[in-house]
Amino acid sequence: EVQLVESGGGLVKPGGSLTLSCAASGFTFSTYAMNWVRQAPGKGLEWVASISIDSDYKYYADSVSGRFTISRDNAKNSLFLQMNSLRVEDTAIYYCARLPGYGDHGRELDSWGQGTPLTVSS
Amino acid sequence: EIVMTQSPATLSVSPGESATLSCRASQILNTNLAWYQHKPGQAPRLLIYAESIRAPGTPPRFRGSASGTEFTLTITSLQSEDFAVYYCHQYNSWPQAFGPGTTVDLK
Numbered sequence: 001e002v003q004l005v006e007s008g009g010g011l012v013k014p015g016g017s018l019t020l021s022c023a024a025s026g027f028t029f030s031t032y033a034m035n036w037v038r039q040a041p042g043k044g045l046e047w048v049a050s051i052s053i054d055s056d057y058k059y060y061a062d063s064v065s066g067r068f069t070i071s072r073d074n075a076k077n078s079l080f081l082q083m084n085s086l087r088v089e090d091t092a093i094y095y096c097a098r099l100p101g102y103g104d105h106g107r108e109l110d111s112w113g114q115g116t117p118l119t120v121s122s
Numbered sequence: 123e124i125v126m127t128q129s130p131a132t133l134s135v136s137p138g139e140s141a142t143l144s145c146r147a148s149q150i151l152n153t154n155l156a157w158y159q160h161k162p163g164q165a166p167r168l169l170i171y172a173e174s175i176r177a178p179g180t181p182p183r184f185r186g187s188a189s190g191t192e193f194t195l196t197i198t199s200l201q202s203e204d205f206a207v208y209y210c211h212q213y214n215s216w217p218q219a220f221g222p223g224t225t226v227d228l229k
Contacts, residue, residue: 045158045166045209047218059216095165106213108156108171115165
């Protein structure tokens with residue numbers, strides 16, 4: 001069974017940093033590209049970042065470009081999102097999601113985690 | 123940047139009825155569109171990809187179709203478990219984008 005389990009969310013002050021993790025199991029992690037998607041309170045889904053299977057390709061939403069860094073460790077079946085210079089508007093539930101294929105092009109997100117909440121507030 | 127819109131924002135339906143959800147893209151997507159179902163407190167679930175292909179486990183009452191930049195998700199004979207928010211998602215070009223969602227609730 002495919003499982004994606006996010007962790008690392010919490011309460012952070014504006015300007016602070018935090019790293020989210022996503023532990024994958026039940027599939028060959030190194031053969032799937034991965035995404036982060038978020039949902040702010042009362043809002044819809046927002047794509048955040050994407051990484052190819054070998055980390056050669058990384059894409060970011062304009063709203064997080066230059067502040068967030070997506071990375072992965074295929075040996076540990078893990079995906080990460082390092083978030084710096086956090087803003088109040090980054091408050092959201094953060095989901096990791098799997099997409100078939102290499103990851104230089106977009107694809108459908110065929111499995112999602114339950115999400116981890118992040119609150120940015122003073 | 124491709125902009126996605128969805129209508130209506132909310133659709134009130136009785137069990138057993140059909141629901142038609144619309145999604146529009148600002149550019150051609152070359153079939154690179156998916157639909158997701160999202161319930162509160164749960165992970166979003168892929169329903170349809172490549173405009174009209176049902177994901178494994180998606181019941182046949184869910185049907186995706188397209189005409190140019192207009193996309194439709196039709197749910198026939200709505201079941202109680204179908205009340206949720208539905209999002210369309212374009213993955214044709216970066217940045218990927220979701221529509222704002224359509225809430226299907228109980229009439």
